[in-house]
Amino acid sequence: MAGATVIIGMGGLGCPAAVALAAAGTRRLTLVDGDVIETSNLHRQPLYGPADVGRPKVEVARERLVHAFPGLEIETWVKRVGPAEVDGLLSAHSLAIDGTDSVGAKFLLSDAVTRTGIPLVSGGVVQWGGQAMRIDPGSACLRCLYGTAPREEDVPTCARAGVLGSLAGVLGALQASLALGPPSPPGRTILHVVDGRSFRFRTLTVRRVPGCPGCGARV
Numbered sequence: 001m002a003g004a005t006v007i008i009g010m011g012g013l014g015c016p017a018a019v020a021l022a023a024a025g026t027r028r029l030t031l032v033d034g035d036v037i038e039t040s041n042l043h044r045q046p047l048y049g050p051a052d053v054g055r056p057k058v059e060v061a062r063e064r065l066v067h068a069f070p071g072l073e074i075e076t077w078v079k080r081v082g083p084a085e086v087d088g089l090l091s092a093h094s095l096a097i098d099g100t101d102s103v104g105a106k107f108l109l110s111d112a113v114t115r116t117g118i119p120l121v122s123g124g125v126v127q128w129g130g131q132a133m134r135i136d137p138g139s140a141c142l143r144c145l146y147g148t149a150p151r152e153e154d155v156p157t158c159a160r161a162g163v164l165g166s167l168a169g170v171l172g173a174l175q176a177s178l179a180l181g182p183p184s185p186p187g188r189t190i191l192h193v194v195d196g197r198s199f200r201f202r203t204l205t206v207r208r209v210p211g212c213p214g215c216g217a218r219v
């Protein structure tokens with residue numbers, strides 16, 4: 001959907017991000033998620049209820065959002081995003097929001113920013129902590145921050161390690177705010193880090209690494 005925002009992952013981050021964007025006046029969204037709703041999701045994914053367990057997340061999310069925000073246009077994609085479709089998906093939109101819970105997906109999306117020229121608001125939340133940053137063409141990317149992607153099994157996920165549900169809501173809303181805000185300046189970006197125990201917010205400047213394999217090719 002040209003000009004629309006695409007949210008990849010309609011879980012603990014994607015649900016509050018979608019609500020915040022719709023409430024702010026966004027009129028066109030594409031929701032992408034291959035998963036069905038599970039009981040363990042409900043504490044952090046407030047668009048869904050017990051009666052929705054077993055249904056595709058994006059279908060239920062579309063019903064709830066259209067009911068709450070008449071006039072909102074929503075496309076849905078019941079599928080996980082892989083290397084074959086990531087560039088086409090981002091290129092068909094004006095901005096992407098990463099609501100995934102997988103290291104591989106986060107780096108896949110980050111790497112696609114330079115190739116497609118489409119900005120991405122990356123984010124993650126697990127246990128008591130969360131972080132978010134806006135990656136624009138020419139700004140720093142996820143590989144500038146971390147270097148090589150860590151192995152999937154070395155990184156805690158919400159499914160394996162748990163998460164404070166309300167903290168996911170904070171991070172999703174923050175991602176929506178970053179999506180609605182100005183682009184990151186060339187050569188750097190701001191990493192927002194939230195501690196869910198103290199609710200202290202920190203901001204760190206991430207500078208682009210010369211020759212970065214994620215964002216260095218075209219800039």
Ligand SMILES: [Zn+2]
Nearest residue numbers: 141144212215
């Ligand atoms: Zn980079």
